[in-house]
Amino acid sequence: MRFRSHALRRFVLCLLGAAAWATSAAGQPGPAETSLPLELDPAARHDLAVAFPAAGLFELTTTGPDPWIATRPFPQPAGPRTVLVFDYIAVAAVPDFSVYVGTPWHESRVQASAELPPRETWSTFALDLAPAWERATAPPARLRLDFGRTAGHLLQVRNVRLRAPDPGEQERTAARRLRADADLVLAAEYQAYLARAFPAALTRVAVTADRIELAGRAPATAADLFLAESPVWETVTRQRRFRRAAPLAPAADGTFTVSLPRREGPADRLFSRWLVVRAGPERDELLSAARYADTVVARHDWPEQRARSKKGLGGFTAGRRFAAADLADLGIDSVTVNLFLARYLRAAAGPATLPFTYQDRTYHIDRDELAKLDRTLALAAGRDALVFGILLVPPAAAWDGDLGARFEHPDFDPAGTYSMANVTDAAGVGAYLALLDFLAARYSLPGAPHGRIHHWIVHNEVDAGWVWTNCGEKPPLVFMDQYHKSMRLAHLVARQYDPHARAYISLTHHWTTTASHRFTPGRQVLENLLAYSRAEGDFDWGLAHHPYPESLREPKTWRDRRVDFTFDTPLITFRNLEVLDAWVREPAQRFLGQHVRSVHLTEQGPNSPDYSPRALEEQAAALAYVWQKVRRLDAIEGFQYHNWVDHREEGGLRIGLRRFPDDPDDPAGRKPAWHVYRALDTPEENAATAFALPLIGIKDWAEVHHTGAPAAAAPP
Incomplete structure (x- = not known):
């Protein structure tokens, strides 16, 4: 089985860009903030068409290879407010979004984001400009927003503002990077698990109103085998010990069957996964992939309904x-x-x-x-x-x-x-x-x-x-x-x-x-x-x-x-x-x-x-x-x-x-x-x-x- 390695490379690259966040407008509220409202200046733009569908709403269409629009001069000094924030909708991603901090516009004072992610509902984008801010030779008084390098992008923007950095954002970014390292290791484990030819297998898990009937195969000569039960929230590749549901003694041809009660206390074992495991001194050895229930007897005998037309x-x-x-x-x-x-x-x-x-x-x-x-x-x-x-x-x-x-x-x-x-x-x-x-x-x-x-x-x-x-x-x-x-x-x-x-x-x-x-x-x-x-x-x-x-x-x-x-x-x-x-x-x-x-x-x-x-x-x-x-x-x-x-x-x-x-x-x-x-x-x-x-x-x-x-x- 092959999985494309470029997907992992793409995953790593998305973690290495600037500190940028895009949050759903309907999602978690941001920190309490005292923002500095900014206004986009339609007179200071290039390769960009501007329309105004509603008060305070800018509709921007890129028309050439260097689309940008500047803000009007800040209404007051920005002070510690170095995070650019705005709400936007963009049906397609805008790659290579970047911001120039302070005039004259110069490459030494650019803060880049890998992209402005696609958003079909109002969402909030935040980009920390602190690194570029620190390179400015004078307190910045304007920003220039650059929307990639191609024509044909359309987005709507509102509520452009600056706010102070939120320490929680930095902590979340650090936590994401640590979690990303762990997830890369986990991905390699999953790839090996899905590709592995196990010596045993569950071949059928049928669930009735009150019983679970299981069938499978395992090496007939193996010792210390048992049928294991794993709840769905566990990671089977990392479980050291499994809950033992029943000992296994395969027949000469390696087959076995087990019948278990469906319920154990209030828990419905319909949702359990089942595995063949060999007991070990320090950890159990996984001999099969996990298997979910194949069938469950339905309470109602509905006929299959198909639409009369498409x-x-x-x-x-x-x-x-x-x-x-x-x-x-x-x-x-x-x-x-x-x-x-x-x-x-x-x-x-x-x-x-x-x-x-x-x-x-x-x-x-x-x-x-x-x-x-x-x-x-x-x-x-x-x-x-x-x-x-x-x-x-x-x-x-x-x-x-x-x-x-x-x-x-x-x-x-x-x-x-x-x-x-x-x-x-x-x-x-x-x-x-x-x-x-x-x-x-x-x-x-x-x-x-x-x-x-x-x-x-x-x-x-x-x-x-x-x-x-x-x-x-x-x-x-x-x-x-x-x-x-x-x-x-x-x-x-x-x-x-x-x-x-x-x-x-x-x-x-x-x-x-x-x-x-x-x-x-x-x-x-x-x-x-x-x-x-x-x-x-x-x-x-x-x-x-x-x-x-x-x-x-x-x-x-x-x-x-x-x-x-x-x-x-x-x-x-x-x-x-x-x-x-x-x-x-x-x-x-x-x-x-x-x-x-x-x-x-x-x-x-x-x-x-x-x-x-x-x-x-x-x-x-x-x-x-x-x-x-x-x-x-x-x-x-x-x-x-x-x-x-x-x-x-x-x-x-x-x-x-x-x-x-x-x-x-x-x-x-x-x-x-x-x-x-x-x-x-x-x-x-x-x-x-x-x-x-x-x-x-x-x-x-x-x-x-x-x-x-x-x-x-x-x-x-």
């Missing part, structure tokens, strides 16, 4: 006044629903809470938030729509009381919009399981009295985990160890209630490249997940892919350049969806080597750069274009259009089927793309999409399809 909506909520109408009018058969987990749990009982008990511990659900979710899922159930719940773990500050300390991953960095689930200790795993179990049980009840959740998307865009599923800066295998545990827990919880429920991994459109040096290529993430599946027992996970156009701002996806029809394509966008369809069909990617994994396109939509007739027409044409691809590719089961409605805090994007709700001319008005989407998969489709053919430059829709089989690599 048309769906992303980010669905009953909170929109036109929600019910759009489900019916657009012919929607599947939806994704964001589950912001912090909303549903309260730290203590109250008049608006609902108690429930899980493994002898009482938890408290927020009745009002539960009622909102019930309404959303009831609407979807009324349409018999397939529902995907997206599990999102907000940072600790978003949780009630001390709950955040249990749910937030201990290595979470404030740069993240959401956290990885805390799978590192018993308290974190217990709380996570409790909330997952409550949701899965409630939304799998016979008759669906509260609605249904059929499948579970585990976190968001994990190849961009630094932003969307943060557990600190991790080498790819260490990150996958944490993510795989979270995904396994969600899979096992859901399968208790619905035999067809599936956990999905969420990925961006980057396939063999990344949008940031802190990210991991999507294909590599999948290969790592496959490696864990092979080592610790395959399970029926699916893929929730987000094949946006190459540029999220450009709707003319048929012109995407960074795509090809090989498995080494840099991106998978609307233009080359055939690659994704072919890749999941490869035997090495199939569940148990036999079954093609489920694929849904759960977040994507072409943009209308503005509301001009031409922009709206191009957006609609892109939707017609991708639909011709999606309908023809059998491995792709659904297309959940995102964003349903234009959203002000998506960096200036207008990817919705409806306008901004506060649009002055037509609030939440239906765009041409809405009408095209309504017509798809109906007798009106040909007439509704004919306008797009000349715009794309083709005469027949058959011309958009790639008919050859994708190659394993690009031709020389």
Whole structure:
């Protein structure tokens, strides 16, 4: 088994840059600060276009190889305030961001950051300018912000300011570097573990209502063998002693079977991992990889539900006044629903809470938030729509009381919009399981009295985990160890209630490249997940892919350049969806080597750069274009259009089927793309999409399809 060494090199490089921090505006609050507000000076700029969408908001577009803008002179001396801070949105990373300190602008007084990381929601960026400040020959009175070396970057900036350094930031930076060294060692251990040919193996772990039936093989002549049990929060490569579940005496052919009670006190051993271990004088010897439960008998015999058509909506909520109408009018058969987990749990009982008990511990659900979710899922159930719940773990500050300390991953960095689930200790795993179990049980009840959740998307865009599923800066295998545990827990919880429920991994459109040096290529993430599946027992996970156009701002996806029809394509966008369809069909990617994994396109939509007739027409044409691809590719089961409605805090994007709700001319008005989407998969489709053919430059829709089989690599 091979893992790409360049991923480790990229991980190390991201630790060696300047002291810079990007924090989610919705994340942990920064220290109390007395800031010095700064104002950008539109008259002092170069290779940069400036617009003002709202008061105090700058929209900056780089137009040449040397884009920069200066601040106006400081309103008062900066004093000890040497940390530059601003809030921003940037759909794509801005590499080589740097700041000149003081005039005249000179290279000796530049403080550089490796990049301005991509951010699709308002986030706070901080860069310590102290080293450059100390090189200044006079107290600095202005700054110059340089946004890379290329044209075409667009970002929004607000609240530019200076503040004093926070000692905690320096301490966190030092702690991150120490943790990074340890994680590199751990990554090497995981690589060896996943590649190792063990002399023993668990071959089956089947869980019934009250028993766990295990089968395996081990050397028949070996002594001191025992079946070991390891909780999910432990690191099996570092456990010195394992909990002994049963002694092993393999038959002459090396096989063995063991039957154990499922529960031991309040603990449900469904979530344990099982290993073959040989007792040693100082530490136990690992003779097999860990194995999770393969199957669990479901409490309800739900038939497998498949969507009647591939048309769906992303980010669905009953909170929109036109929600019910759009489900019916657009012919929607599947939806994704964001589950912001912090909303549903309260730290203590109250008049608006609902108690429930899980493994002898009482938890408290927020009745009002539960009622909102019930309404959303009831609407979807009324349409018999397939529902995907997206599990999102907000940072600790978003949780009630001390709950955040249990749910937030201990290595979470404030740069993240959401956290990885805390799978590192018993308290974190217990709380996570409790909330997952409550949701899965409630939304799998016979008759669906509260609605249904059929499948579970585990976190968001994990190849961009630094932003969307943060557990600190991790080498790819260490990150996958944490993510795989979270995904396994969600899979096992859901399968208790619905035999067809599936956990999905969420990925961006980057396939063999990344949008940031802190990210991991999507294909590599999948290969790592496959490696864990092979080592610790395959399970029926699916893929929730987000094949946006190459540029999220450009709707003319048929012109995407960074795509090809090989498995080494840099991106998978609307233009080359055939690659994704072919890749999941490869035997090495199939569940148990036999079954093609489920694929849904759960977040994507072409943009209308503005509301001009031409922009709206191009957006609609892109939707017609991708639909011709999606309908023809059998491995792709659904297309959940995102964003349903234009959203002000998506960096200036207008990817919705409806306008901004506060649009002055037509609030939440239906765009041409809405009408095209309504017509798809109906007798009106040909007439509704004919306008797009000349715009794309083709005469027949058959011309958009790639008919050859994708190659394993690009031709020389």
